Amino acid sequence: MRVRDLVGEAVAGVLARPVRSALTTLGTVLGITTLVVTLGVAATAGNQIVGRFDELVATAITVEVPESTGTPLVTWDAVERLTRLRGVESAAAVAEPEEGESLPVRANDLVDPTRVTTRSLTVLAATTGLPEAARGRMVRGRFYDSGHVRRGDRVAVIGDEAARMLGITRLDRAPAVFVGKHAYTVIGVLGDLRRERSLSTAVIVPPTAGRRFGLRDVTRVLVNTGLGAADLIAGQAPTALSPGNGDMLQVITPPSPTRARDGAQDDVDALFLILGLVSLVVGAVGIANVTLVTVMERVPEIGLRRSLGAARRHIAAQFLLESTLIGLTGGVIGTALGVVAVVAISAVKQWTPLLDVRLAVAAPVAGALVGLLAGLHPALRASRMEPVDALR
Structure with a gap:
């Protein structure tokens, strides 16, 4: 057949x-x-x-700055040099308290024994580029600018969770928060954080105001890069932030996806x-x-x-x-x-x-x-x- x-x-x-x-x-x-x-x-x-x-993880770099007894390894204006590097989209310097250290924060100066009006919140200082570096947005109000920093204004930005705990729902009446004995006018609420979610329960003040709480030196720098630029910026960031002492900084790069x-x-x-x-x-x-x-x-x-x-x-x-x-x-x-x-x-x-x-x-x-x-x-x-x- x-x-x-x-x-x-x-x-x-x-x-x-x-x-x-x-x-x-x-x-x-x-x-x-x-x-x-x-x-x-x-x-x-x-x-x-x-x-x-890749968009959310592989572009995030963190530079850890060790404590220095003498001249600070990274100054507050060093972030400006870092942002000039090609591939850097946003960056911010942060001064944080020691691990687990919080300060009493209340939304008014009235002591009400029937309510919990005082919260233990993290108070930190940061440069003006923090919202972009933390991949968040201002859900209410605005972030402080270079003018507030230069004048040393007593202003603060709080996280959305901190605002909820303190009962701050509107900013048109210029509410204030009391950190210890110092009053700070709340000008904005930071939320929708895709990075550094711990900021949602923090009180953020300008570097000039942070000195009152011992937040003098930069402890961390948050950097966001373009796709594919993370490894390059990780090698250049220490030199840009601290010329001559870059080897003392610890750069945390995202793992390969x-x-x-x-x-x-x-x-x-x-x-x-x-x-x-x-x-x-x-x-x-x-x-x-x-x-x-x-x-x-x-x-x-x-x-x-x-x-x-x-x-x-x-x-x-x-x-x-x-x-x-x-x-x-x-x-x-x-x-x-x-x-x-x-x-x-x-x-x-x-x-x-x-x-x-x-x-x-x-x-x-x-x-x-x-x-x-x-x-x-x-x-x-x-x-x-x-x-x-x-x-x-």
């Missing part, structure tokens, strides 16, 4: 019952579509997650791959069942072919090729639908779709392989039929 004849008989067998063949192909279509969609969406979503991770990305990507791919394979197995079972039913219905045809000289291998090859054609057709249609679905989902989510060319080529082959394996048992059963028994 020539290959040409074998292919013709297989195609004729598939087209003889078009509705049944279409329903059988539908199982493979759903399985391959699910496989392509899950792997494509997993890759696209993983890339989106890594992009967000490669390992975290690969781990998350592998986990997501494995999960979706299992879901896709389950759908593919369901399609394979459907092909096997329908092919087996087809074999039982075509017993007289098999007996006639055997009596006219068809060998066992010819019968087996015909049914195997029919099931393979069904699987291949379902694989091609499922791959096309899966690619369209991935692009559509990415367009709705405003993502950049990631589609592996190897997946688009391998998916139809996988469909054909599923059809081949699904038709193996029915084909062997058909080839074992004896001509006399089949004709009877």
Whole structure:
């Protein structure tokens, strides 16, 4: 039996019952579509997650400044030199108290024994670029500027949680907070922090005012860089902040996202791959069942072919090729639908779709392989039929 004849008989067998063949192909279509969609969406979503991770983590640098007994290692105006470096988007110097040290803060000078009016909050001094460096925004009011710092004004900015605890809900009446015996006018509330969330419960004052609480020297510098500039700025920041003493500063750089990305990507791919394979197995079972039913219905045809000289291998090859054609057709249609679905989902989510060319080529082959394996048992059963028994 020539290959040409074998292919013709297989195609004729598939087209003889078009509705049944279409329903059988539908199982493979759903399985391959699910496989392509899950792997494509997993890759696209993983890339989106890594992009967000790069934006929020891989661009944040912290410079720790050790305590100095003599001249400060980093002066308050050193941040201006740092911001001139190419790749630095924002930076701020901060003077923090020692670990766990807080000061009593109250919103008014009235002592009410029936209410808790005094809170222990962290008081720190910072330069004017703190909101951008902390990746936050002023939810009310504004941050103090260089004029407040130069004049030594008694102004303060508080975190949104600190404002809630102190009961400050509006700033139009120039509310004040009392830190010890000193009153400071609250001109803004800082919130929506994506970095340094501890600032939400802090009272922030200008460097000139922070000296009253022992906050004289810079203890930390927060730096935000552009994507890809973190390593470069990490090497240049110590020299810009403290020329000649840069080796004494400790630079904390963000960890490389490669390992975290690969781990998350592998986990997501494995999960979706299992879901896709389950759908593919369901399609394979459907092909096997329908092919087996087809074999039982075509017993007289098999007996006639055997009596006219068809060998066992010819019968087996015909049914195997029919099931393979069904699987291949379902694989091609499922791959096309899966690619369209991935692009559509990415367009709705405003993502950049990631589609592996190897997946688009391998998916139809996988469909054909599923059809081949699904038709193996029915084909062997058909080839074992004896001509006399089949004709009877």
